[in-house]
Amino acid sequence: MEDLLRALTSSDLAEIVALTLRVTGIALIISTIIGAPLGALIGLSKFRGKSFVRALLYTGMGLPPVVVGLFVYLILSRSGPLGSLSWLFTPSAMIVAQIVIALPLTTGLTMTSVESVSPELKRQIAALGATRSQAAWTILREARIGVTAAIVAAFGGIISEVGAVMLVGGNIAGQTRVLTTAIVLNTRQGDFSLALALGLILLILTFIVNTALMKLQGR
Amino acid sequence: MLPFRAHLGQTLIFSASGALLLFLVLPLFVLLARAIEADLLQQLTQPTVTQALRLSLVTSSLSMLITAALGTPLAYSLARHKVPARSVIETLLDLPIVLPPAVAGLALLLTFGRRGFLGPVLETLDLSLPFTTTAVIMAETFVAAPFFIRSAQVGFANVSHQLEESASDLGANNWQVFRRVTLPLAGTALLSGLILSWARALGEFGATILFAGSFSGRTQTMPLAIYHALESDLGSAVALAAILILISFFFLALLRLITHGRIGHPML
């Protein structure tokens, strides 16, 4: 218990939590900015190849995160297409990996929530004299709970992510060590109390997120 | 739906979708190009690759066998019988879905580890679970089983009572009713739940690395092997990732096939 308290008040821990929130926060904001409008656009429109885009999104959601991590690693590695950025083993690399994991989620879930707005309401909106962009905006507002749920689900997914983040971040103390990777490292070094403290914080964060998610989904 | 043309909107959709496509597909091509460069087929005979592949298939299959064998009766009871504290059980079953894998691995270690909660009991039985292949199966089952149980429960709940009743009116005993009526009707839900679970188990990383470690041939599954191969041999990492992608595609296609395209992902 004393160990746990010591661990909870250590400055390392504050640093790890801060980095975790920064990486996941930035990744979430970017994947929301891209994913929510894109998902809304796809959900609102009919076009050839839509089922292909849909299948692609599902594949993106189903890919093992470690594989995503390897993608990002290859792209950012010195000989990769974006190697000149020297992002590998920096927080930027972790942000990129989390964006790639979160983007199919925010896009796909926004798409389904926009699509689930009833056709009757869509017809009524047009009959009340909405232009196309007015109708799109109204439908997106109607789907706001689903869109929020998409963002929350993405947050829960990427803050818990271990493999991809370890792969591209390298788990360097003080630089790329986040909650999940720190839990792995401390457990393997036998420092259970710090691992527990970190696990507790991660649990609390995901608990808050999941409670919010269930509230949103009305369960 | 809306009765006006919007070339601008369409252009926007196409360019935005195109950008997303590129973003999602480009890495795949990079990966495949690397795989070919690294001579994928030759990589497939490397011991790191074959061992990880075999271990992943064996552990995930066993984990799914356990999940199906124990999860089906549980899901059926939850769907059909009056279960005391049902909502508590359901919440507990949902927990592993929302639990971060690293925390799940830590929890398993603190429960079944040598110094863990059940450590003394396991020691008297001369059992050591952590860092064994059994630990891999346990981690995969822990993380993946809830997906199956949830899906199976919904499947059983949707089978009409009337059909089961008429079957028993026709003289079928309980087991026959279950085998001949309930199981086939809930089959799609069971199968899709199993596929989702399987995909989750195959991609498992966090819980496995904590509870089972990463010992080549014993506990190093494909995701772990990808991580470790990066330090030594990029070629086998790429080969393993290519295999995992192929399996993911296969699972997705299978899922869409058996559910007639209704389910693409558990969250949708």
Next chain:
Amino acid sequence: MTLYQLRNLQHRYGERTVLDLSALDIAHGEIIALVGPSGSGKSTLLRLLQFLETPTQGSLLFDGILSDHALPLEARRRVVTVFQHPALLDRSVFDNVAYGLRLRGVPYGPETIMAALGRVGLRDYARVRAKTLSGGEAQRVALARALVLNPIALLLDEPTANLDPYNVGLIEEIIRGHGTTTVVLVTHNTFQAKRLADRVGLLLSGKLIELLPADRFFNAPLDPRTRSFINGEMVY
């Protein structure tokens, strides 16, 4: 004074012709009821009159302007439809009623909205979240949302089909007070048509069988099919 003038109008979905009208005139300020079994093309006709779709063939003249294949937002905004299921937005009752005005960018004060809510007897419901209303209340809000726009034509697609007698009575009273607004009422309820309409028309399989002043339609129809429909003998 003709508001809508339809000539040799055909509407097809793929190979199927759902509407085939040689002539239909709807006058300014009248209440016209269209009756007929489901699938007779009534709702399709309303979609055309609301400019949600353009007719496959033939001409539709609206207030002296020909509606060709360019779908006119201006025309669509002068007409409003209330459907069978009140599709309300997940906002307050007040915001629902104000929605059409906001789309048009028309400045309005709260008293405009409250007056519209007063017309349907829901003044006290302005702050209520629309999703919590009963079916009858929701339909009255939908009606207020349409009336506040002061449309030149009000199109009603089975507006009381799912409601209790109390709400049916309220809504019919509101329709009767339509003023100068043209009302096109689609219903399968011949009694409602009799109670409300100046003229009544029968649609069968996309064709207008006949269109007569209400008393003649019910008492002395020309077509035997009209008589059997009124008497409830029509098998469909």
